[in-house]
Amino acid sequence: MPTRYKRKVILQTLQKLNKLPLPYELRKPSRAEAEEAVRTLIRFIGDDPTREGLLSTPSRVLKAWEKDWGLGYDDTYRLTQTTSILGGQFADGRQTLSQLIAVQGIKYNSHCEHHMSPFHGTVDIGYIPRKGGRILGLSKLVRVVDMFSKRLQVQERLTDQVADFINVHCKPLGVGVLIRGYHTCMTTRGVKQHEVVAVTSALRGEMLTKPEVRAEFLQLVRKK
Ligand SMILES: [Zn+2]
Secondary structure, eight states, X not given: OOOHHHHHHHHHHHHHHHHSOOOTTTOOOOHHHHHHHHHHHHHHTTOOTTSGGGTTHHHHHHHHIIIIITGGGOHHHHHHHHHHHHTXXXXXXXXXXXXXXXXXXXEEEEEETTTOOEEEEEEEEEEEOOTTOBOOOHHHHHHHHHHHHSSEEOHHHXXXXXXXXXXXXXXXXXXXXXXXXXXXXXXXXXXXXXTOOEEEEEEEEHHHHOHXXXXXXXXXTSOO
């Protein structure tokens, strides 16, 4: 049994510990704090968060990030998506091996992590299923893209994550992902380059090791 003095010290230490901020990723701010942050930003740019048109803006902004733009951070959403993607069919063995399956023009919307501004574009995916490996239909590929684009991103990482997800979970002989992106942080601010398209690609397996496979993929996804 600790003495009264010791108990006091322990209590004070605990209080001190509790006041210590948790690491950033562990301490989720409250709704009120997040809404206040939006009001602060509105005041910072010179507007009045108490005027009528802006009164509900903080809660709308939170909702948009929670339900859509930042949905990729939601564990339940990620679990549901992953289960749905991987619950799909397996190859039935009739597929010719080394047959490249390509899907072009999957649309995505994401937010650049440098400015939190939107960027959008298309994703082209090509993969060669392994015998007995998993085949992903269009709707599943869309889910993969959605899962990784609904968060703060850079286009290069988005490209890698889509390629790695397919590579790890479907174990194809090869996979290639090509993403085109229109970044509003480039088109509406700074250098204001309206027509610039950023193109990134990620190649895995035979897409890397076999030049003819890579050439076939790039030929299939070439912009018409
Ligand atoms: Zn940016």
